[in-house]
Amino acid sequence: MRYLVTGTAGFIGFHLARRLLDDGHRVTGFDGMTPYYDIVLKQSRHALLERYDAFRAHIGQLEDLDALRRAADSARPDVIVHLAAQAGVRYSIDNPRSYTDSNLVGSFNVLELARDLKPRHLLLASTSSAYGANDKMPFVETDKADWPLTFYAATKKAMEAMAHCYSHIFGTPTTCFRFFTVYGPWGRPDMALFKFVDAIENGRPIEVYGEGLMKRDFTYIDDLVEAIVRLVECTPATGRAASAPGVVDTLSPVAPWRVVNIGGGEPVGLLPFIKTIENCLGKRAIRKMLPMQAGDMRATYADPRLLEALTGFRPCTSVEDGVTAFVRWYLEERPSRPTIAA
Numbered sequence: 139m140r141y142l143v144t145g146t147a148g149f150i151g152f153h154l155a156r157r158l159l160d161d162g163h164r165v166t167g168f169d170g171m172t173p174y175y176d177i178v179l180k181q182s183r184h185a186l187l188e189r190y191d192a193f194r195a196h197i198g199q200l201e202d203l204d205a206l207r208r209a210a211d212s213a214r215p216d217v218i219v220h221l222a223a224q225a226g227v228r229y230s231i232d233n234p235r236s237y238t239d240s241n242l243v244g245s246f247n248v249l250e251l252a253r254d255l256k257p258r259h260l261l262l263a264s265t266s267s268a269y270g271a272n273d274k275m276p277f278v279e280t281d282k283a284d285w286p287l288t289f290y291a292a293t294k295k296a297m298e299a300m301a302h303c304y305s306h307i308f309g310t311p312t313t314c315f316r317f318f319t320v321y322g323p324w325g326r327p328d329m330a331l332f333k334f335v336d337a338i339e340n341g342r343p344i345e346v347y348g349e350g351l352m353k354r355d356f357t358y359i360d361d362l363v364e365a366i367v368r369l370v371e372c373t374p375a376t377g378r379a380a381s382a383p384g385v386v387d388t389l390s391p392v393a394p395w396r397v398v399n400i401g402g403g404e405p406v407g408l409l410p411f412i413k414t415i416e417n418c419l420g421k422r423a424i425r426k427m428l429p430m431q432a433g434d435m436r437a438t439y440a441d442p443r444l445l446e447a448l449t450g451f452r453p454c455t456s457v458e459d460g461v462t463a464f465v466r467w468y469l470e471e472r473p474s475r476p477t478i479a480a
Contacts, residue, residue, distance in 0.1 A: 139212055141165045143166070143168070143218075146195065147195075148225075151222065153360070155368055159184060164193075166193075166196065168200075170199045173326050174225070175328060178329070194212060196209035200243070201244055203247045206248070210339075210353040212428075217258055217260075219366065219370075220261065224241055237290055242293050256310070261370065264315060264317070266319070266399070267288060275322070296444075301314055309393075311374050312394065313363070314395075315399070316397065318356075321464065333416055335465060337421055337422045338415060343423075346426065347351065352437065353439070356381035356411070364451060364453075365449060374393075387447075400440060403442045412425070418462050
């Protein structure tokens with residue numbers, strides 16, 4: 139099949155594109171190469187993808203609809219996977235406008251593109267942050283998600299709503315998936331795992347927010363990609379809901395649209411997570427214990443039953459195995475020492 143994937147120089151987009159290429163598909167990548175973090179890491183990801191004859195890269199901003207259309211004309215995609223976004227929960231407090239430009243205007247442009255191209259399936263990356271102040275655990279896709287804690291979460295929830303409208307009006311088969319704390323090799327340097335490993339390895343203190351009491355449903359990157367690849371074949375169709383004991387599908391009654399969690403349903407405490415990193419590195423962390431930051435969620439915990447009902451799969455890589463894989467990449471393979479732009 140032919141894929142158009144936005145965000146192929148990013149962490150998740152790179153891994154998905156490489157998996158699709160390994161599976162024999164053609165991939166057209168679209169990425170803005172923004173300097174949110176060291177662009178060398180992004181360029182290195184793209185350089186690996188460009189070793190494949192079936193990969194073509196287009197550089198441009200999501201806000202530039204003409205640039206997106208040029209990429210789409212080249213791709214003639216059967217499937218569009220929209221992963222590009224302004225990432226970072228905490229950064230959205232300091233620079234909310236960048237989230238409006240990328241996550242709202244950019245996602246609107248992707249919806250406009252799909253409206254014209256009529257792909258077999260449009261898949262859009264959302265976030266577990268959409269559940270916001272909801273304290274019912276585990277998070278089920280049908281739970282209330284009306285109290286976002288950050289502007290990042292608000293833009294992603296708005297994208298889901300815009301996608302539903304387009305799916306209803308124009309019939310675009312659409313799946314929104316909510317990611318739960320994705321980690322692994324080639325990850326972003328602003329993510330907790332990268333920051334912790336880099337600090338511990340180099341003898342610097344790590345900042346532990348929420349006094350270490352937070353919990354996250356960590357999802358290893360290979361598991362996330364496997365789930366996305368399987369969801370590509372689960373094209374929503376009005377009236378054809380997933381059927382499994384105890385599972386309520388999110389399939390819209392008026393559109394070929396649904397939302398799906400991608401998480402394993404096994405939350406891990408922040409302190410045990412740090413202990414795993416220490417064990418992998420063979421070094422103790424210097425811990426600076428801090429209160430919760432504005433916008434942080436105390437816990438994320440996915441109910442993976444809908445994903446499993448649709449695909450027969452749920453994320454299952456242990457934190458020990460996932461952290462070990464990241465540490466090996468950090469010590470042996472990473473192309474530079476990326477830092478977040480000031």
